[in-house]
Amino acid sequence: NAGVTQTPKFQVLKTGQSMTLQCAQDMNHEYMSWYRQDPGMGLRLIHYSVGAGITDQGEVPNGYNVSRSTTEDFPLRLLSAAPSQTSVYFCASTRTGYNSPLHFGNGTRLTVT
Amino acid sequence: KNEVEQSPQNLTAQEGEFITINCSYSVGISALHWLQQHPGGGIVSLFMLSSGKKKHGRLIATINIQEKHSSLHITASHPRDSAVYICAVGGGADGLTFGKGTHLIIQP
Numbered sequence: 547n548a549g550v551t552q553t554p555k556f557q558v559l560k561t562g563q564s565m566t567l568q569c570a571q572d573m574n575h576e577y578m579s580w581y582r583q584d585p586g587m588g589l590r591l592i593h594y595s596v597g598a599g600i601t602d603q604g605e606v607p608n609g610y611n612v613s614r615s616t617t618e619d620f621p622l623r624l625l626s627a628a629p630s631q632t633s634v635y636f637c638a639s640t641r642t643g644y645n646s647p648l649h650f651g652n653g654t655r656l657t658v659t
Numbered sequence: 660k661n662e663v664e665q666s667p668q669n670l671t672a673q674e675g676e677f678i679t680i681n682c683s684y685s686v687g688i689s690a691l692h693w694l695q696q697h698p699g700g701g702i703v704s705l706f707m708l709s710s711g712k713k714k715h716g717r718l719i720a721t722i723n724i725q726e727k728h729s730s731l732h733i734t735a736s737h738p739r740d741s742a743v744y745i746c747a748v749g750g751g752a753d754g755l756t757f758g759k760g761t762h763l764i765i766q767p
Contacts (some may be wrong), residue, residue, distance in 0.1 A: 647707050649704065
């Protein structure tokens with residue numbers, strides 16, 4: 547059972563470039579979310595989805611887009627990378643929401659120069 | 660928005676010691692999560708609590724809903740327990756709110 551698979555593990559971008567962080571889960575979870583983790587701060591929610599075709603913004607959505615065309619996949623798109631987006635990104639899924647155990651991907655370390 | 664405070668921020672202890680990490684929050688919740696993150700590693704869910712106490716191996720988590728407080732205990736600590744421990748609280752439209760984490764180092 548793969549759980550939550552997140553790719554790539556590392557990425558370096560130049561300012562203005564775009565890219566997509568991939569996230570896939572094989573547990574048939576309805577709820578998926580993207581977080582960023584910065585030094586000295588707790589994980590912060592970027593975007594989340596409560597099911598296929600449904601997405602919503604979290605605490606820090608600016609500069610990011612998401613879509614959820616299938617239950618399994620929840621990609622995060624950086625439209626025009628900025629140095630402020632240098633961070634570690636985590637994708638997570640839960641069966642039904644915050645009252646279910648959390649499953650995290652292994653993270654993507656992104657550097658924007 | 661819920662405010663989540665963890666204490667201590669940093670903790671260094673000797674192997675075998677009993678460890679306690681605390682988490683307080685400001686607004687009533689539906690669930691509280693304890694997570695573990697090893698250096699450079701991913702995040703693993705340890706516990707999800709809505710009331711009472713849970714135990715898994717040497718780890719024990721308790722929650723007091725009335726006092727808005729949870730504790731994570733590690734008995735007979737071991738160097739492999741060295742990690743960042745993160746508390747997250749959930750409930751309502753704000754989703755999950757995370758603490759900043761407790762950096763634990765267990766020395767042999």
